[in-house]
Amino acid sequence: MGEAALVLLVGLGLGAVFAATDHAVLTADAHGIGVPIRRATRLLLTQRRTTLAPDRLLWRIGCVAVPLLAFGSLAVVPITGSSLLSTTADLVWFNTMEVLLWGAVWLAGWGPNAVHALTGGYRFLAQGLAYELPLMFAIITAGLGAGSLNAESVVAAQDGMWFVVTMPVAFAAFLLGAAGFAFWGPLSAPAGADIAGGVMSELSGVDRLSVEAGRAVFLGSAAAMAATLFLGGGHGPWLPGTAWLLIKTLLVIGAMILAGRRMPVVRPERFMDVAWIVLIPATLVQALAVALLVISGYYG
Amino acid sequence: MLTDVTLAVLGVLAVAAGGAVFTVDSMARATYALLASFLAVAGIVLTLDLTYLAVVTALMMTMEMAIMGVFMVMFMMNPGGLMPMTMMHNTRGAAAVGVAVFALLTTGIWTIDWPDARGRPSRDSTHQLAEALMGSHMLVMVVVAAALFATIIAGTVLATHRGRYDRFGPNLDARPPRDPIPGGLPR
Structure with a gap:
């Protein structure tokens, strides 16, 4: 029970930090953590508007699924040294939560029976075909180095050296994938201004809160997972493991916003070329290099 | 006991969602009803402690259904997909084949002489599966x-x-x- 509450709390906290930092960087309006809280309260109190002949059932399922999947992905991150759900396939679990988001976001775009939302949903899937394979190779590379798909074992395997040292390409591909599945920053075309907000365009009130908050929690959770898989998780001197993990997660969040907000939004069809011609070979070579290091006994 | 109940509920859910594919009137709903059925099956596999197989089933099926839904909607006579449609073709023949195959499989599953489990299940079923698939x-x-x-x-x-x-x-x-x-x- 306490573990579940912790995941909920850490997820909301990281999501709020991400949203607040993102807002501050975009608008130079540094009101800190109050911004997302105020916005959430306002959305909670706003009445929902609807469209003509929406597919209400699928629309609601899509909106509700986004935050549920975000917390589900955080459940396999070992926050206190152990995770809420410790399985023999944590890394695949995280990946599955992110893939279920494909369905959720497309439904959120499909549901309102509106052209811009539907276009956004299609863009999300098209973009998914681009970032998904590099993201999968990045995740599996960390599992390969640790010889296990369990997140705690991956952290344990980084006792001597962080995985980012031997897996820099996988680390970068993971963060890019995170931007992709949260349709944020350079990969925010599914919610782009050129299609009036895309999948978000018809969302209002509590539905909008659900998707926006879920997206922020997903970004925070992805940063925590990046710290776990590549930056040694809770390893570090003096401070307890949980503190180290949170510090690293906050640094990853900062780095993501710093890098992501310097880039323009990439058109999905252009990103597709880059992903298949550059990213997939790069992540495959990265996995090959790690596999050779594993065979040579480098990771012990 | 709890496992049995969970399995039964998920099993009924899988069949019901599978049936819904043929009763709903929109291609998007049919696609995601099929996905719900697959997810229930993944839940069954998860209940049986085969975590890797369960999450991989959910992962693959979600991707497939998400992409398939796009193509199904695209190839429909009414691409908007919100107007009523039906998934039924050759109703009687399909029902006959479906019932026959279901009866055959059910009879087979219940009457077959399953071997008794030997030894203890491995703690890491993912590793065991990898050995079985990739080892030899x-x-x-x-x-x-x-x-x-x-x-x-x-x-x-x-x-x-x-x-x-x-x-x-x-x-x-x-x-x-x-x-x-x-x-x-x-x-």
Whole structure:
């Protein structure tokens, strides 16, 4: 029970930090953590508007699924040294939560029976075909180095050296994938201004809160997972493991916003070329290099 | 006991969602009803402590259904997909085949003389599965992977209606190529 509450709390906290930092960087309006809280309260109190002949059932399922999947992905991150759900396939679990988001976001775009939302949903899937394979190779590379798909074992395997040292390409591909599945920053075309907000365009009130908050929690959770898989998780001197993990997660969040907000939004069809011609070979070579290091006994 | 109840509930859910595919009137709903059925099956596998198989089932099926839904909606006579449609064709024949196969499988499952479990289940079923699949059958898997990949590429090559002459002109010297989508890298 306490573990579940912790995941909920850490997820909301990281999501709020991400949203607040993102807002501050975009608008130079540094009101800190109050911004997302105020916005959430306002959305909670706003009445929902609807469209003509929406597919209400699928629309609601899509909106509700986004935050549920975000917390589900955080459940396999070992926050206190152990995770809420410790399985023999944590890394695949995280990946599955992110893939279920494909369905959720497309439904959120499909549901309102509106052209811009539907276009956004299609863009999300098209973009998914681009970032998904590099993201999968990045995740599996960390599992390969640790010889296990369990997140705690991956952290344990980084006792001597962080995985980012031997897996820099996988680390970068993971963060890019995170931007992709949260349709944020350079990969925010599914919610782009050129299609009036895309999948978000018809969302209002509590539905909008659900998707926006879920997206922020997903970004925070992805940063925590990046710290776990590549930056040694809770390893570090003096401070307890949980503190180290949170510090690293906050640094990853900062780095993501710093890098992501310097880039323009990439058109999905252009990103597709880059992903298949550059990213997939790069992540495959990265996995090959790690596999050779594993065979040579480098990771012990 | 709790496991039995969970399995029964998920089983009923899987069949019910599968049935819903043929009763709902929109392609999007049919697609996601099918996904719900697959997710219930993944839940069954998860209840049986085969975590890796369960999450991989959920992962693959979600991806497949998400992409399939797009194509199904696209190829429909009414591309909006919100107007009523039905998934039924050859109703009587399909029902007969469905009932016959269901009866055959159920009879088989309940009457077969299943071997008793020997030894204790492994703590790490993922590792055990990897050993079973990849340990002694690595060569087969590698050959199958290459064959599958070649099939995908061959299928794409056969399906595309544009060849290099369409892209680069009759003398293959048109630069840049005439592509409907410009792409993000120099060509």
